[in-house]
Amino acid sequence: MTIITLATHYEIEDCIHCGFQFGLPVEFVDRRRQDHASFFCPACRKNMHYPAKSRIEKVEEKLRRKTECCDFYTTRTVDLQDDVAHQKARVRGYQSLAARRQRELQTAKGEGDA
Numbered sequence: 001m002t003i004i005t006l007a008t009h010y011e012i013e014d015c016i017h018c019g020f021q022f023g024l025p026v027e028f029v030d031r032r033r034q035d036h037a038s039f040f041c042p043a044c045r046k047n048m049h050y051p052a053k054s055r056i057e058k059v060e061e062k063l064r065r066k067t068e069c070c071d072f073y074t075t076r077t078v079d080l081q082d083d084v085a086h087q088k089a090r091v092r093g094y095q096s097l098a099a100r101r102q103r104e105l106q107t108a109k110g111e112g113d114a
Protein backbone atom coordinates (compact mmCIF):
# COMPACT_ATOMS: atom_id res chain seq x y z
CA MET A 1 0.00 0.00 0.00
CA THR A 2 1.36 3.40 -1.01
CA ILE A 3 0.37 6.50 0.84
CA ILE A 4 0.64 9.82 -0.96
CA THR A 5 0.48 12.90 1.16
CA LEU A 6 -0.40 16.18 -0.57
CA ALA A 7 -0.22 19.48 1.20
CA THR A 8 -2.21 22.51 0.14
CA HIS A 9 -1.88 25.73 2.01
CA TYR A 10 -4.96 27.81 2.61
CA GLU A 11 -5.42 31.42 3.51
CA ILE A 12 -8.37 32.27 5.73
CA GLU A 13 -10.58 34.97 4.25
CA ASP A 14 -13.40 36.89 5.95
CA CYS A 15 -16.39 37.67 3.76
CA ILE A 16 -16.82 41.45 3.60
CA HIS A 17 -20.60 41.00 3.31
CA CYS A 18 -21.57 38.37 5.89
CA GLY A 19 -18.36 37.86 7.87
CA PHE A 20 -18.19 34.13 7.07
CA GLN A 21 -14.67 32.75 7.29
CA PHE A 22 -13.51 30.34 4.61
CA GLY A 23 -10.24 28.97 3.31
CA LEU A 24 -8.82 29.74 -0.13
CA PRO A 25 -5.75 28.06 -1.61
CA VAL A 26 -2.77 30.42 -1.38
CA GLU A 27 -2.12 30.13 -5.15
CA PHE A 28 -5.72 31.18 -5.84
CA VAL A 29 -5.37 34.20 -3.52
CA ASP A 30 -2.09 35.18 -5.22
CA ARG A 31 -3.78 35.04 -8.66
CA ARG A 32 -6.78 37.09 -7.47
CA ARG A 33 -4.51 39.70 -5.89
CA GLN A 34 -2.67 39.96 -9.20
CA ASP A 35 -5.66 40.01 -11.60
CA HIS A 36 -8.20 41.62 -9.19
CA ALA A 37 -10.88 39.25 -10.50
CA SER A 38 -13.94 38.55 -8.38
CA PHE A 39 -14.62 35.41 -6.39
CA PHE A 40 -17.67 34.44 -4.39
CA CYS A 41 -18.28 33.84 -0.72
CA PRO A 42 -19.45 30.23 -0.32
CA ALA A 43 -22.03 31.27 2.31
CA CYS A 44 -23.78 34.38 0.94
CA ARG A 45 -22.72 34.03 -2.75
CA LYS A 46 -21.82 37.73 -2.98
CA ASN A 47 -18.68 38.59 -4.87
CA MET A 48 -15.45 39.95 -3.46
CA HIS A 49 -12.12 41.01 -4.94
CA TYR A 50 -8.77 42.40 -3.87
CA PRO A 51 -8.66 46.04 -5.02
CA ALA A 52 -5.23 46.85 -3.52
CA LYS A 53 -2.24 46.92 -5.83
CA SER A 54 -0.17 43.77 -5.74
CA ARG A 55 3.53 43.82 -4.94
CA ILE A 56 4.31 43.31 -8.63
CA GLU A 57 2.05 46.20 -9.63
CA LYS A 58 3.72 48.44 -7.04
CA VAL A 59 7.18 47.51 -8.34
CA GLU A 60 6.04 48.09 -11.94
CA GLU A 61 4.65 51.50 -11.00
CA LYS A 62 7.86 52.42 -9.18
CA LEU A 63 9.91 51.32 -12.20
CA ARG A 64 7.68 53.37 -14.53
CA ARG A 65 8.14 56.49 -12.34
CA LYS A 66 11.92 55.98 -12.22
CA THR A 67 12.01 55.51 -16.00
CA GLU A 68 10.01 58.73 -16.52
CA CYS A 69 12.38 60.57 -14.17
CA CYS A 70 15.40 59.18 -16.02
CA ASP A 71 13.88 60.19 -19.38
CA PHE A 72 13.25 63.70 -18.06
CA TYR A 73 16.85 64.16 -16.90
CA THR A 74 18.22 62.64 -20.12
CA THR A 75 16.20 65.14 -22.16
CA ARG A 76 17.22 67.98 -19.82
CA THR A 77 20.89 67.00 -20.14
CA VAL A 78 20.68 67.06 -23.94
CA ASP A 79 18.97 70.48 -23.79
CA LEU A 80 21.69 71.83 -21.51
CA GLN A 81 24.43 70.40 -23.74
CA ASP A 82 22.82 72.17 -26.71
CA ASP A 83 22.66 75.39 -24.69
CA VAL A 84 26.34 75.09 -23.71
CA ALA A 85 27.31 74.55 -27.35
CA HIS A 86 25.25 77.60 -28.36
CA GLN A 87 26.84 79.77 -25.65
CA LYS A 88 30.34 78.62 -26.65
CA ALA A 89 29.59 79.60 -30.25
CA ARG A 90 28.44 83.04 -29.05
CA VAL A 91 31.66 83.47 -27.02
CA ARG A 92 33.75 82.53 -30.08
CA GLY A 93 31.80 85.08 -32.12
CA TYR A 94 32.40 87.86 -29.56
CA GLN A 95 36.10 86.92 -29.31
CA SER A 96 36.39 87.09 -33.09
CA LEU A 97 34.62 90.47 -33.16
CA ALA A 98 36.86 91.80 -30.36
CA ALA A 99 40.00 90.64 -32.20
CA ARG A 100 38.79 92.31 -35.43
CA ARG A 101 38.03 95.59 -33.58
CA GLN A 102 41.44 95.45 -31.93
CA ARG A 103 43.14 95.00 -35.32
CA GLU A 104 41.11 97.90 -36.74
CA LEU A 105 42.16 100.12 -33.81
CA GLN A 106 45.83 99.16 -34.26
CA THR A 107 45.58 99.82 -38.00
CA ALA A 108 43.91 103.21 -37.39
CA LYS A 109 46.51 104.06 -34.76
CA GLY A 110 49.31 103.05 -37.13
CA GLU A 111 47.85 105.23 -39.89
CA GLY A 112 47.48 108.12 -37.45
CA ASP A 113 51.14 107.84 -36.44
CA ALA A 114 52.34 107.88 -40.04
Ligand SMILES: [Zn+2]
Nearest residue numbers: 015018041044
Ligand atom coordinates in the same frame (compact mmCIF):
# COMPACT_ATOMS: atom_id res chain seq x y z
ZN1 LIG B 1 -20.49 36.11 2.60
